[in-house]
Amino acid sequence: MALAKITSITGRGLAVPGNDIDTDRIIPARFLKAITFDGLGEGLFFDARQAVAAAGQVHPLDDARFRGAKILISGANFGCGSSREHAPQAIQKSGFRAVVAESYAEIFFGNSTTIGLACVSSDRADITRLTAAVEANPALDVTVDLVAREIRFGGQTAQLTMRDSARDALVHGRWDPIGELLEGAEAVLATASKLPYLAVPQK
C-alpha cells in the first residue's frame, strides 16, 4: 500500500476560533447514523453554522470568500470529547488537508493522522497572526510545511510543532499503520501466546 508522502500543504485558510471545540460540535451525533463515511462533509459544524445564520451572520464555512479552503485554523484542545473518527473525516471530506491549532485532544489527533489529515500546532500569537492575515485576504495562500516545520503566509512565517511520530509518518508516507501492523503478525502471536486470557476457548 503506497501512501502519499505528505510533506507540505498549500491552500486557503479558514478560521473557526475558540478553545475546547469538541467533536460533537464538529459533527453532531445525528450525522453518525450511517454505515459509511460518505456525505459527512455536509454535517461539518452543522449546528454552529445554523446558530450563526440564525443570528443573521455568516459562518466562515458558509462564506463564499473562504470556499475551497484547505487549512482549518482553531484554538486549544481542538477535537476534545467523543472518539468519533467522523469528526476528522468530515473535516477532510470538506476539503481540508491540514489543521493548525494550539493543541489537540489525544484521540482526535491520532484519528486525524491515521487518515492523513495533518494536525499541526502553533502558539497563540502565531495563530492570531495567521487568522488576521487570512481574514484580511481570504485568497491568501497558506503553506503548512512539515519538513521545514513552518507555516508561511503572505511573506510571514510561523513555527509549527508536531509530535515526531506523526510528522515522520506523514512525511514518509506511512500515516496509515495497517500495512506495518500486518507485517508484525508473527510477533503478535508470540506476544499473545504469553497471555493466558487470549487463548482460544476449548469448546
Added chain:
Amino acid sequence: MRTPPRNLFDKVWAAHAVRELASGQTQLLIGTHLIHEVTSPQAFAMLKDLGLKVAMPHRTFATVDHIVPTDRQTEPFSDPLADAMIKALRKNCAEHGITYFDLASGRQGIVHMVGPEQGITQPGTTIACGDSHTSTHGAFGAIALGIGTSQVRDVLATQTMALGRLKVRRINVEGKLGPGVYAKDVILHLIRTLGVNGGTGFAYEYGGAVFDRFSMEERMTVCNMSIEGGARVGYVNPDETTFAYLKGRPYSPTGAAWDEAVTRWRAFASEPDCTYDDVVTIQGADIPPTVTWGINPGQGIAITETIPDPAKTKEVDEKAAIVEALAYMKLTAGAPIKGTKIDVAFLGSCTNARLSDFKEVAKYLKGRRVSPGVKAIAVPGSQIVGKLCAELGIDRVFREAGFDWREAGCSMCLAMNPDKLVGDQLCASSSNRNFKGRQGSPTGRTLLMSPLMVAAAAVAGSVADAREVFGVTQN
C-alpha cells in the same frame, strides 16, 4: 539485580508491547476488542476492501447501544438509519464469528456495562473500543482505550494498534467523602480542578482511601469520565473488591484457573515506591456535590456556589469561555445555580446507569413525586440492570414517583435514538457531556450531576441540593 518497582500501566504495557514501529510508536496487542453499531460498520467495510479477516474473533465482543430506542426495543426500528445500523452489525458479527450480545440475548446494554457484567473486562488486560468512554474498563486495572474507526479496523485485522506510550499521573483521593457526595462528584471535581485538557498525554491512576473503599461501580463512574479530563486512560489497581466482583461471571475463569488468574491479576497492581510522572492528592472532604453550569465538563461548581461571573476574572481565555457558555446556557452570571428551573431529568448513560445508582436513588425517591412539568426518564444501562431493578422493585419506585422507566441503551446521553431534548430545554443529567447540542437539540442545555442530584432536581423542579431535598445525613 532487582527490577525497580513498576506501576500497573508499565506492567500492562510491557506485557502487551509487540514491537516498536518505524514511527517510534509501539505495536500494542489489544487483548479485548469491544465493538458497537456506530463506529464499526465502516471498519468492517475497510476490512473487506483490503481483503482481510478478523484476526481474533474469540477476543472480539459486540453489542448494540447508541441507536436503540428505549421505549420499546422491538424491531424494525422506526428510524430506517438506525435499523440499517443494527442489521449491519448483526451481519458483520455473523460473518466473522464474533460474539454478539443482541437485543434478544438478555445481556444487551451499553458496551461499557456489558464488558464488566460478563466478566470480559479483566485486570492486567488491554481493551479497545470505538468509543471514548472505554476508559470505564480501567476500573478493573485494565488499560482501556477509546479509538477511532480506522483503529477499529486495525484491531479487527491485527488485534493490535499503533500507540505512543502515555505518562502516568497518580491521583490520590484521601480521607472520606461527605454525606450526599458520590463518585460522580469526585470526577466532576477532579476535572474542574485539573482541567478538561489537563490529562492530555496521561493515563490517570486513581487511588487513595476513597478509591480503596469504592465499589467497582463507583470506580467505573470515575474511570468513565477520565476522557473528559483529557486522559485517554484511567484506572484503579485491582484488589479484593475487583476479584469479588468478577467471581462467577460468565467469562471469568473457574476452578484452578480462577486462582491462577487472581495471582496473575494481583501482580499487575502498582508496586509500593513505584514512580509516576506526576502525583496529585485531593482530600475527599473537600469535594462538594458538584453540578456543571457550562458547555464542557470542567465548568462545574459546588451546588452551594454561584454561577461564575466573567467580570470577576482577568484571565482572557477563562473570561471568553464563561461568556460563551453563559450565552449558550442562558444562565445569569453571579446567580446561585440552586433553584435554576429544569425541564428534563435524565438518569442513565455509561457513567451512571448501574444497579447501585438506581438503588441509591430509590432509597430516597420512595414516596416522593417528580415535579409537575418535569419530564423524568430513567434508563438502565443494560438489560441485566433493568432485570435486577425489576426484581428489587426499584423500577416501581421510579414509576410511582413519575419517572418514565425505560429499556437499556445510551439514550439521551447523546440522543442518537428517539430520546432527545426539544428546543432549549434544560436537562439535569447523570451523563458525561454537556457539550452544545449534545442531548439531541442544537439549543438543548445540559447540567451534569450525580444520580441523586438528578432525582433531587426532578422532585424540586429545579436544581437542588440533594442533601436538603432528601435529608441525606450519611453515606
